[in-house]
Amino acid sequence: MSGILTESVAGATGAPVVSAAEATDVGNPWVNIGIFAAFVLVTLVIVFRASRQNKSAADFYAGGRNFTGPQNGTAIAGDYLSAASFLGICGAIAINGYDGFLYSIGFLVAWLVALLLVAELLRNTGKFTMADVLSFRLRQRPVRMAAALATLLVVFFYLLAQMAGAGGLVALLLGVDSRAGQSLVIAVVGALMILYVLVGGMKGTTWVQIIKAVLLIAGAAIMTVWVLAQFGFNLSDLLGGAVQAAGEGGESLLEPGKQYGIDGTSKLSFLSLALALVLGTAGLPHVLMRFYTVPTAKEARRSVVWAIWLIGIFYLFTLVLGYGAGALVGPETINNAPGGVNSAAPLLAFALGGEILLGLISAVAFATILAVVAGLTITAAASFSHDIYANVIKKGKVKPDSEVRIARWTVVVIGIIAIVGGIFAQNQNVAFLVALAFAVAASANLPTIVFSLFWKRFNTAGALWSIYGGLISCIVLIVLSPTVSGDEKAMFPGADFAVFPLTNPGLVSIPLGFLLGIVGTLLSKEKPHPEKFAEMEVRSLTGAGAEKATAKH
Amino acid sequence: MSDLSTAGPPPGETEYQRVQRSDEFQGLRRAFRNFVFPMTALFLVWYFVYVLLANYAHDFMSIRLGDSNITVGLLFGLGQFVSTFVITMLYARWANRKFDARADALRREIEEGEL
Numbered sequence: 001m002s003g004i005l006t007e008s009v010a011g012a013t014g015a016p017v018v019s020a021a022e023a024t025d026v027g028n029p030w031v032n033i034g035i036f037a038a039f040v041l042v043t044l045v046i047v048f049r050a051s052r053q054n055k056s057a058a059d060f061y062a063g064g065r066n067f068t069g070p071q072n073g074t075a076i077a078g079d080y081l082s083a084a085s086f087l088g089i090c091g092a093i094a095i096n097g098y099d100g101f102l103y104s105i106g107f108l109v110a111w112l113v114a115l116l117l118v119a120e121l122l123r124n125t126g127k128f129t130m131a132d133v134l135s136f137r138l139r140q141r142p143v144r145m146a147a148a149l150a151t152l153l154v155v156f157f158y159l160l161a162q163m164a165g166a167g168g169l170v171a172l173l174l175g176v177d178s179r180a181g182q183s184l185v186i187a188v189v190g191a192l193m194i195l196y197v198l199v200g201g202m203k204g205t206t207w208v209q210i211i212k213a214v215l216l217i218a219g220a221a222i223m224t225v226w227v228l229a230q231f232g233f234n235l236s237d238l239l240g241g242a243v244q245a246a247g248e249g250g251e252s253l254l255e256p257g258k259q260y261g262i263d264g265t266s267k268l269s270f271l272s273l274a275l276a277l278v279l280g281t282a283g284l285p286h287v288l289m290r291f292y293t294v295p296t297a298k299e300a301r302r303s304v305v306w307a308i309w310l311i312g313i314f315y316l317f318t319l320v321l322g323y324g325a326g327a328l329v330g331p332e333t334i335n336n337a338p339g340g341v342n343s344a345a346p347l348l349a350f351a352l353g354g355e356i357l358l359g360l361i362s363a364v365a366f367a368t369i370l371a372v373v374a375g376l377t378i379t380a381a382a383s384f385s386h387d388i389y390a391n392v393i394k395k396g397k398v399k400p401d402s403e404v405r406i407a408r409w410t411v412v413v414i415g416i417i418a419i420v421g422g423i424f425a426q427n428q429n430v431a432f433l434v435a436l437a438f439a440v441a442a443s444a445n446l447p448t449i450v451f452s453l454f455w456k457r458f459n460t461a462g463a464l465w466s467i468y469g470g471l472i473s474c475i476v477l478i479v480l481s482p483t484v485s486g487d488e489k490a491m492f493p494g495a496d497f498a499v500f501p502l503t504n505p506g507l508v509s510i511p512l513g514f515l516l517g518i519v520g521t522l523l524s525k526e527k528p529h530p531e532k533f534a535e536m537e538v539r540s541l542t543g544a545g546a547e548k549a550t551a552k553h
Numbered sequence: 554m555s556d557l558s559t560a561g562p563p564p565g566e567t568e569y570q571r572v573q574r575s576d577e578f579q580g581l582r583r584a585f586r587n588f589v590f591p592m593t594a595l596f597l598v599w600y601f602v603y604v605l606l607a608n609y610a611h612d613f614m615s616i617r618l619g620d621s622n623i624t625v626g627l628l629f630g631l632g633q634f635v636s637t638f639v640i641t642m643l644y645a646r647w648a649n650r651k652f653d654a655r656a657d658a659l660r661r662e663i664e665e666g667e668l
Contacts, residue, residue: 098614098626102607105633109600112640116589239622254624255615256607267608274604278597301648308641312634531566534573541581542656544572544663 029174031359036366039215040192043367046207047200054201057400058550060407061128061382062292063203065549069299073306075206076290078213079375080107080281080307081314083165083368086216089315090348091341093322095331097242097253099260100322102270104315106277111311113282113446115304120297121453121540122288127547129379130288131387134448134467137532139460141392146467148387150444151285153471154437155380156421158286159373159414161433163190163422166369172339173346173362183423189366190419193373197381197411202293205374212371215364217310220317223345223361226352227324238320241327253326269502273435276506280438283445286379295549324348373418381410432483432491432503436474439506443513444470451517453540456533458521465520470513477505572663581655588647596640603629 054060067075085107092100126132131147166189167182176182196204231238243250252258260270281287291300325334325344328351337343349361385407390398447466451458477500478484484491486498502508539545572578607614607626614626 098607098624098630101627101630102604105600105603105630109596109633109637112596112637113593115641116593116644236621236623239627243622254617254622254627255611256626257611260608261611270608271604274601278600298649298653301645305641305645308637312637316634531570534567535569537582538569538572538578538659538663541585542572542578542660542663544660 028355028359029176031355032173032362035359035363039211039363039367040370043196043208043211046211047196047204050203050207051199051201054199054203056550057128057386057404057407058547059203060201060404061289061378061386062547063201063206065293065295065547067206067293067299069294069302070306071210072206072290072294072299072303074213074310075209075293076287076303076307077217077310077314078209078211078371079286079290080311081213081216081368082162082372083169083365085314086220086318086368087169087342087345087365089318090322090325091334091344092259093319094242094325094329094334094344095341096259097323097326098256099258099270101319102256102260103273103277104318106274107281108308108312108315110278110281111304111308113279114287115301115308117453118282118288118449119291119300119304122449123291123294123297123300124540124543124546125453125536126292128289128292128386129383130285130445130449131383131391134452134463135391136452137529137536138452138458138463139526141395143460143463143467144387145392146464147445147448148383148392150440150467150471151383151387152380154285154440154445155376155383156417157433157437157440158284159376159380159418160421160425161437162369162373162376163418164425166366166422167426169339169342169365169369172337172343173365177338179426182426186422186426187419189370189373190415190422193370193377193418194412194415196370196374197377197415198408202378205371205378206290206293208367208374209371212364212367213310215360216368217314217317219361219364220314220321223324223349223352223357224317224320227320227328227348230324230328235320238323238327242323245327245330253323265501268507269504272502272504272507275510276435276439276442276504279442279446279506279510281441283441283449284437285383285441285445286375289379289382290375292547297543297546321345321348328352377411377414377418380414381407384410432478432481435483435504436478439478439504439509440471440474442470442506443474443509444468447510447513447517451521452536455521456530457528458517459524459526459528461524461526462517462519462521466513466517469516469520470509473509473512474505477502477509481505568663568666572659577655577659581652581659584655585652588644588652592640592644596636599636600633603633 053064058064089100089104122133125136130151131144134147135143163186166186170176170182170185174185176185196208200207228238231241239254242253246253260266291303294300294303322344325348329344329347334341334344334347337347346358346361346365350358385403389406390396390403444467447470448463451462451466480498480500481503482490482498482501483503484498486496487493606629614624614629616625617623618625
């Protein structure tokens, strides 16, 4: 099931550990570093400019709610298209063909859940975090606490995978092979991220994501046209090229099952992953928080429409790039490169445009990690400060200033945790953490979001059962799965306590999360609050009383 | 809920509850759910049909179209992109043309305390 692992760039660290002798001799590390430094410089200037208007909590957490739909949609794409999407999916298609394409589809279709059921209603009812919506008509403190814990865990899993992946990327792109060197780069990435978020707040983070999304999509577009041009703009010839380059058995690249079709268990694992992907996105806290950065629900809708087009078109590019890498670089070269499958896109860039294009693509990949970790960090900071500190500990009696101050401190703490975690996790196979984040989002967050928006009877017990049940079942099942033990690619290959055969818990934990929400609700004797439900329903659909944007500058 | 409206407002009812009971709001809610729920069911079923075919009907998905390297599976996959784009456009068009005006009118009435 190495394919599921490639869904995060952390696969790079999990892939056979690169020895110094194999270090990349492709491209010029200084070009890569130079282009990346230029990106950092430009974004820092923008972040500092954005920071001038960072005063209130709404400024810090939600960028003053002043972004337009297209801006926010681009930022969402920048947040969502992690290095995993770019490097991981290109590599998966290059090596495993059709099956790599298969899961890019889950990542895309998932956005319809956000568009139809979540984005606008959430914008109309909430303030800063997912917990605002979940606790709207339920008992504040327990539900907020549960929702904040789920948020922090999802963000932590995701963050760790990204930071660990940064180490692998360094080996691949900058030729830094020593553990110390990689640790240093992780620390630099973490420090930059802290700076961006601390100074720029949500506004700065959003601009970093917008710039990164434009660079990433433009870079992928150029490469796509370039690849297609080599095959006379004929998709069938491109596929034929990939089949030919793969040699014997290459035909299977065009057919499903190369990766997931090994046996019944691997097929069930894929089904489980497909379920987690399609239902997970609309429950990812850092995605949800982006909907608060626009002034109205209508703009939230426009954001998602923009995001769907950008993300969809980007995944179509990766289809061409993946098969292009297969055809022009060849699977054998890719597998033998440092970073394994994750090196498909950079190697393709080098094959097409030499060091300059490789430098650009590498810098974009770094920028991607930076933008994604910044988005995750501000989400976690908001959740800790707004939900746990201000509402659970201080019971809502707190000045906005001190809430933002706590949020800033949380940013520093999370940044340090991410750096330390990233350094420890490098060369560990932590790629399963991304799959786990999606599974937790789908089994703990989404059921509660949907029930609290649409089910009148839903109550506190239902929310707690669903959040904790989904959360715990996900973690227990992943610990007992072959991604953690009992497999040569597992985190602990030496041990074997893998009693749960699937590599993704979603198939069990998602239905369980929904079921527990229903059972918990029906068993509880809590008195219903029809007046709170009325307020939530009326607000969610009409936008009456929704949080307004702060004054334009 | 609508049967309550003939019985006059119950004591202690909030502003929001009164709006919630109103015909305008009930109509808006119905229109929203009637669009969004079937559409959600549709794309989820279509997605899982696709996933199940790709997972369990390898031979069918591997059929080549004529002499080309394009497979049935690839067309189905691209079909998921097309359907996602189409549903996105349909929803945005519906919401912009039919939903927003009604929701805005209600919001104004609530915020100006006219309901």
